[in-house]
Amino acid sequence: MHENNRVTRATLSACALLLVAANCVAADQAEDRLKHIVDAAIQPLMQEQDIPGMAVAITLDGKPHYFNYGVASKLSGQAVTDDTLFEIGSVSKTFTTTLAAYAQATGKLSLSEQASHYLPALRGSAFDHVSVLNLGTYTAGGLPLQFPSKADDPHHMIGYFKQWKPTYAAGTHRLYSNPSLGLFGYLAAQSLGKPFDDLMENMLFPKLGLTHSYLKVPRDQMSLYAQGYTKDNTPVRVDPGALDSEAYGVKSSAADLVRYIEANIKPTTLDEPLQRAIALTHTGYYTTGGMTQGLGWEFYPYPVALDRLLAGNASHMALEPQKVTWLTPPQPQPENVLFNKTGSTGGFGAYLAFVPTRNMGIVLLANKNYPIPARIKVAHDILSALDARNGTGQQE
Numbered sequence: 001m002h003e004n005n006r007v008t009r010a011t012l013s014a015c016a017l018l019l020v021a022a023n024c025v026a027a028d029q030a031e032d033r034l035k036h037i038v039d040a041a042i043q044p045l046m047q048e049q050d051i052p053g054m055a056v057a058i059t060l061d062g063k064p065h066y067f068n069y070g071v072a073s074k075l076s077g078q079a080v081t082d083d084t085l086f087e088i089g090s091v092s093k094t095f096t097t098t099l100a101a102y103a104q105a106t107g108k109l110s111l112s113e114q115a116s117h118y119l120p121a122l123r124g125s126a127f128d129h130v131s132v133l134n135l136g137t138y139t140a141g142g143l144p145l146q147f148p149s150k151a152d153d154p155h156h157m158i159g160y161f162k163q164w165k166p167t168y169a170a171g172t173h174r175l176y177s178n179p180s181l182g183l184f185g186y187l188a189a190q191s192l193g194k195p196f197d198d199l200m201e202n203m204l205f206p207k208l209g210l211t212h213s214y215l216k217v218p219r220d221q222m223s224l225y226a227q228g229y230t231k232d233n234t235p236v237r238v239d240p241g242a243l244d245s246e247a248y249g250v251k252s253s254a255a256d257l258v259r260y261i262e263a264n265i266k267p268t269t270l271d272e273p274l275q276r277a278i279a280l281t282h283t284g285y286y287t288t289g290g291m292t293q294g295l296g297w298e299f300y301p302y303p304v305a306l307d308r309l310l311a312g313n314a315s316h317m318a319l320e321p322q323k324v325t326w327l328t329p330p331q332p333q334p335e336n337v338l339f340n341k342t343g344s345t346g347g348f349g350a351y352l353a354f355v356p357t358r359n360m361g362i363v364l365l366a367n368k369n370y371p372i373p374a375r376i377k378v379a380h381d382i383l384s385a386l387d388a389r390n391g392t393g394q395q396e
Contacts, residue, residue, distance in 0.1 A: 034060075053068075054070060055069075055253070055254035056068070058362050060360050068084075074229075084365075085252065092245075092249055093246075095296075100136060103188045103192050113132055126165060127161065135184035138174045141170045142173065143180040144179065173321040185243070207270065208263050229367060236346045261362075265356045283333065289312055303387070313340070349370050351363075351379055
């Protein structure tokens, strides 16, 4: 009897070992297939665009996967890693809007309040008639893409806002704008009673589980800060400017950004006010040009055709005013949507996209400012291949 029990236990142990081995082989094969998909998309892109280095991160079913290519610096030859720091440009706006949404969720900020309410220096200006939400959705009335050169520093920006005159009635047109989103973040920090940089680096980033994201890269992390390159391959890094932290100032890694996407896909591990904040950023406030505007994020019904995604991220959407159709009331996150955001500085290009119902997302980071349509296409190709691999397809 005891001998039979020993035989049974041995048989079960052997079966368990075989099952573990089979699962390991299957996992390795899945990782190889995923690497093949990413390599097939990224390697030609880097060659065509002459990109020195890229970090790609993908999340599937809550598991991150990393794929690194090329060098962080042509001079040093240092290889790109999961922790290489890239400038993410306007992807920073999604962090800024999350902070503002957190201020709303904790009762410190009201999106419906007039902007001048939170900054007494703006009382008596056009911002008596512009809501905080208008600033966060680029509908203040025609704030430009960039600050005029004479106002592009912290000492002159308030004077610029005080004298600014709208071209359109607030809420009627979208004009993508660093000053608009930057002021949105500045007012959020005012409502929370601390400097913006402090709130981001010491409160929001830690709450999101990010350990390698900065507005000002510490000296002991500078060796991980990639060198950026312009379209003509001139080395460059971002210059400081008015509301730069709020609009385009975050430096982050593939490891942190895929964790950020996972927090957006499944925020239930976060504290309750931050969960509500993320829900606010995923809320649709109006539609224009085939896309729905959230706070920071822009989104589309999923599956989404490549042409529609390219149109929503086209240059005219950033450079020209667009009439908007408000959703009344604002629309909570629909069931099947793709969220995305592009970001660029003089020497870097970034793109993030994720589909909550598919539990998948992608991070593309490059140390070169290369064309946005190329980013959109390669991300769309990869996500489509992942959907096809999972048997869901991506047709429209």
